[in-house]
Amino acid sequence: MAVHDAQFVHQECSDCPIRHRAVCARCDADELGKLEQIKFYRSYQAGQPVIWSGDRMDFVGSVVTGIATLTQTMEDGRRQMVGLLLPSDFVGRPGRASAAYDVTATTDLVMCCFRKKPFEEMMLATPHIGQxxxxMTLDELDAAREWMLLLGRKTAREKIASLLAIIARRDAALKLRSPKGALVFDLPLTREEMADYLGLTLETVSRQVSALKRDDVISLEGNRHVTVPDFDRLLEEAGDDNDGGYLV
Amino acid sequence: MAVHDAQFVHQECSDCPIRHRAVCARCDADELGKLEQIKFYRSYQAGQPVIWSGDRMDFVGSVVTGIATLTQTMEDGRRQMVGLLLPSDFVGRPGRASAAYDVTATTDLVMCCFRKKPFEEMMLATPHIGQxxxxMTLDELDAAREWMLLLGRKTAREKIASLLAIIARRDAALKLRSPKGALVFDLPLTREEMADYLGLTLETVSRQVSALKRDDVISLEGNRHVTVPDFDRLLEEAGDDNDGGYLV
DNA sequence: CGTACGCTTGAAAAATGTCAAAGGACGTGG
DNA sequence: CCACGTCCTTTGACATTTTTCAAGCGTACG
Structure with a gap:
């Protein structure tokens, strides 16, 4: 299978699906033109690594399509996912030489990349990018703190419900609907990846998914295709007080 | 006790102890002068709230001296600390009307504040501030992700050791020493606050502190004064592979 | 057809939480 | 200076949750 997805090899910024949400969102036509000159696309197959923690990172970029994960691993192999990267999310840190986390494509992935040096120079010259x-970084920080509450204080059942609610919400946003009443979506993660995100074992994830199914909070077709008959019920199970929460 | 600490009511920016680490760190003399015109100091006694989640927030600012905490609370009272604010750390989010977290002074606290509106205007006019x-926000995000690993995957004992290591490291940095060999410092948090930070109960915190004491990883004088005979041993207990970690 | 992979389920073990009691430090007022 | 009360902490016994280890199921794919 080709590493390059022809559809994106020469994408015009003006037609870009993430034009108004990504790091370039505030750029005017002129600024966009300059960005266009230094950008390039990269594609990854599902399961492929994008970068390993500690590796030199000479590019930064945005997820255009697909999903990637950010994970940390301890010496003895314990793993914790610390970010779920969706279209428009930014990868890499200007001013840092090497990657701090493992980045992995969990679905087929297309990224819009910039070599780090030119991008950093453009950041200084173009306040809109830094702004x-x-x-975006403040939003991610909020999401991380929301996740800290989940990891530190929620029960296994609440964790699962929270993750489903986040995915449902994002999916609804993608379809330009508000998450109300009945929802249907596909899980982008395996049970093990869910476990790594939630700070659980895959067995506990499996058990709690089964429990939510038994209690009619969700229903499943196959292992990935989820139906939520009542989104408010799911939010109750998640233990979230404010339903107008942040996206990941 | 007076709410205002006379020492800081009319501090010159050039003499400010956080001048080179806070949000103003990159400002030149001219920019600093403008900031000086819109700044004001606020003091809080230990235990006082700085702001409640959901409250309107008409200022932002930096911690000058003392320690504050950022916490989230669930409807049923479960609490999770999501940030520990040390001198030079920034409080508030430009562009957001209300606070997302409870902010509490855990020690006597002095903050250097700016009314939100003028600060936001200055951010647009002064790239150095936004930069x-x-x-700082990227650093906080890294720290939050480090904490997600702790909350999701570390044991109670490792959590305690990690917290002690972080405090020891920060204390050493404050005294301009590198954290090596034997260290002595004071805990700025109660057992309950430690529990809220670590996603544990206060009883578990107490038991694990006792266990670390029994195993000579630390020794205590009173409940707050800690001696770490061997910092590397503490890091081993924390399960950290990289000892050159991030500060909180 | 068989193998691999992801998922589910059960039983037992381990870690952590809950409830309860009591010890110790510290500041206030007598 | 002492007595008292409050708050923080420790410790024990027991309950609960989650993990660990093990086995088996189902589907996709060679």
Whole structure:
């Protein structure tokens, strides 16, 4: 299978699906033109690594399509996912030489990349980029803190429900609907990846998914295809007080 | 006791103890002068709230001296600390009307504040501020992700050792020493606050502190004064592979 | 057809939480 | 200076949750 996805090899920024959410969102036509000159696309197959923690990182970029994960691993192999990267999310840190986390494509993935040096120079010359990146980073920080509450204080059942709610919400946003009433979506993660995200074992994830199914909070067709008959019920199970939460 | 600490009511920026680490770190003399015109100091006694989640927030600012915490609370009272704010750390989010977390002074606290509106205007006019804030926010995001690993995957004992290591490291940095060999410091948190930070109960915290004491990883004088005879041993107990970690 | 992979389920073990009691430090007022 | 009360902490016994280890199921794919 080709590493390059022809559809994106010469994408125009103006037609880009993440034009208004990514790090370039605030750029005007002129600024976009400059970005266009230094950008390039990379594609990864599902399961492939994008970068390993500690590796030199000479590019930064945005997820255009697909999903990637950010994970940390301890010496003895314990793993914790610390980020789920969706279209428009930014990868890499300007000013840092090497990657701090493992980045892996969990679905087929297309990234819009910039070599780090030119991008950093453009950041200094183009405040709109830094402003947008700040905004996105603050959003990610909020999401990380929301996740800290989940990891530190929620029960296994609440964790599963929370993850399903986040995925459902994002999926609804992608379809430009508000998450109300009945929802149907596909899980982008295996049970093991869910476990790594939630700080659980895959067995506990499996058991709690079964329990939510038994209690009619969700129903499943196959292992990935989820139906949520009542989104509010799911939110109750998640233990979230504010339903207008942050996206990941 | 007076709410205002006279020492800081009319501090010159050039003499400020956090001048080179706070959000103003990159500002030149001219920019600093403008900031100086819109700043004001606020003091809080230990235990006082700085702001409640959901409250309107009409200022942002930096911790000058003392320690504050950021916490989230669930409807049923479960609490998770999501940030420990040390001198130079920034509080508040430009562009957001209300606070997302409870902020509490755990020690006597002095903050250097700016009304939100003028600060936001200055951010647009003064790239150095936004640049520094981006850098600080990226650091916080890294710290949050490090904490996600702790919350999701570490044992109670490792959690305690990690927290002690972080505090020891910060304390050493404050005294301009590198954390090596034997260290002595004071815990700025109660057992309950430690529990809220670590996603544990206060009883488990107490038991694990006792266990580390029994195993000579630390020794205590009173409940707060800690001696670490061997910092590397503490790091082993923390399960950290990389000892050159991030500060909180 | 068989193998591999992801998933589910059960039983037992381990870690952590809950409830309860009591010890110790510290500040206040007598 | 002492007595008292409050708050923080420790410890024990027991309950609960989650993990660990093990076995088996189902589907996709060679």
């Amino acid at each position: 947008r990146l700040l905004e | 520094r804030l981006l850098e």
